[in-house]
Amino acid sequence: MPELKTIGRKSISFVLNGKPVVAEVEPRMLLSDFLRQELGRTDIHVGCEHGVCGACTIRFDGRPARSCLMFAVQADGHRVDTVESLATQEGALNDLQRAFRTHHGLQCGYCTPGILMSAEAYLEGHPDPSEAEVREMLSGHLCRCTGYVGMVRAILATAKARKDGKAAAE
Amino acid sequence: MKPSAFDYQRVARVEEAIDLLARHGEDAKILAGGQSLVAMMNYRLVEPKLLIDITGIEGLASIEEKGGFVDVGAAVTQARLMAWPALAERLPLLAKAMPHIGHFQTRSRGTVCGSIAHSDPSSELPLVLATLGGQVVLRSKRGSRTLAADDFQTGPLSTAREPDEMVVAVRFPVRQAGAGYAFDEVTQRQGDFAICSVAAVATAQEVRLGVGGVAGRPTVTRLSGAALANPDGALNAFAWELGGSDDIHATAQYRRQLVRRIGRRIIEEAQSCRS
Numbered sequence: 001m002p003e004l005k006t007i008g009r010k011s012i013s014f015v016l017n018g019k020p021v022v023a024e025v026e027p028r029m030l031l032s033d034f035l036r037q038e039l040g041r042t043d044i045h046v047g048c049e050h051g052v053c054g055a056c057t058i059r060f061d062g063r064p065a066r067s068c069l070m071f072a073v074q075a076d077g078h079r080v081d082t083v084e085s086l087a088t089q090e091g092a093l094n095d096l097q098r099a100f101r102t103h104h105g106l107q108c109g110y111c112t113p114g115i116l117m118s119a120e121a122y123l124e125g126h127p128d129p130s131e132a133e134v135r136e137m138l139s140g141h142l143c144r145c146t147g148y149v150g151m152v153r154a155i156l157a158t159a160k161a162r163k164d165g166k167a168a169a170e
Numbered sequence: 171m172k173p174s175a176f177d178y179q180r181v182a183r184v185e186e187a188i189d190l191l192a193r194h195g196e197d198a199k200i201l202a203g204g205q206s207l208v209a210m211m212n213y214r215l216v217e218p219k220l221l222i223d224i225t226g227i228e229g230l231a232s233i234e235e236k237g238g239f240v241d242v243g244a245a246v247t248q249a250r251l252m253a254w255p256a257l258a259e260r261l262p263l264l265a266k267a268m269p270h271i272g273h274f275q276t277r278s279r280g281t282v283c284g285s286i287a288h289s290d291p292s293s294e295l296p297l298v299l300a301t302l303g304g305q306v307v308l309r310s311k312r313g314s315r316t317l318a319a320d321d322f323q324t325g326p327l328s329t330a331r332e333p334d335e336m337v338v339a340v341r342f343p344v345r346q347a348g349a350g351y352a353f354d355e356v357t358q359r360q361g362d363f364a365i366c367s368v369a370a371v372a373t374a375q376e377v378r379l380g381v382g383g384v385a386g387r388p389t390v391t392r393l394s395g396a397a398l399a400n401p402d403g404a405l406n407a408f409a410w411e412l413g414g415s416d417d418i419h420a421t422a423q424y425r426r427q428l429v430r431r432i433g434r435r436i437i438e439e440a441q442s443c444r445s
Binding site: 008010026027028030033049050051054057060063064065066068069070071073074076118121122136137139140141 | 171172173174175176177178180201204205208209212213221223225249269272273274275276278279359360361
């Protein structure tokens, strides 16, 4: 008989996209699975599940993080932001999202939520990046459609527009 | 791709962590950034019964220079050390090597001590620690001990750490006056595991040259005198000594060639930036 594993669930509470979440989770529940399977947040795209592809990237206390390399219990007491945090409540896309559309920064869109969260975190710390720096940042994400050229342009255009104080997509 | 069941404890003090380690030993694992551990758990390459989350221990969050070393606590992320204002001035080799570690998205959580405790033979931080002659500070209920990098890492993913011990800090020697530092590596893609990585410290008398990704652990050699005046022969002997093997990423022959070519370039670069 295999040993039955009965490890108790833990209570967690954290802030997701500005709203409180309270739940009970098994410690082994990945944060990516918790967000997608338990909370139904389909803006979490799960790709490789071992930290390589970057599709599931979120912001954890503002910093970019692979949600497949974290457990939901680790979120207790912290702040988690997904791509849903970028648009307004009415669903209007933010300037970076509009720039991705304008510059063809996505095709199938599977990798896009993670890339947008990385790019937002990156631009906060690096408001005036070079193309090489943007490419270095994007090396943490796999995209099999675009060849990355459009998203490099979108991120650089957004940085410039933010610097110039006007929306990139205008 | 899902980890097996385990229990999770978040601790606020080192004493609680080492108490749990004393009770659970090999069944327990320290969780800090989790950038290697959680991936291995997802693959079920490791199946700990207890994770001890140390990220909230305030005493482990410091970067502090004392007695010729910069001590980096076990909760310090790679991103935080990269953003340390004195990094380029006090730890120039780290400043050159750290941008090669993983990605922006993994350095934000991955810790400096975690990478050294994990001891992947192709990782940048164990190589830098070995080349600089740094130290690893371990604690258990039995006490505290400090090991030289060379005594700490014993092979691929294996160290001299006992099951009841945890790495509480690593100590990087600060820049030597007049020394030059250089680092480079070859990877298939930016942020991938290094096929060959090379670090060098050049002083007036000698060059300490460290190579990662070839042998089972970072390996350091010293070149001086005639060997340094014409390093190709010494680099060739060192490349063979490392005993690299063929794998899916590269052949042993290619790795030897990288040791010779990058080694030569990094020696010259370290010598040319001596101050």
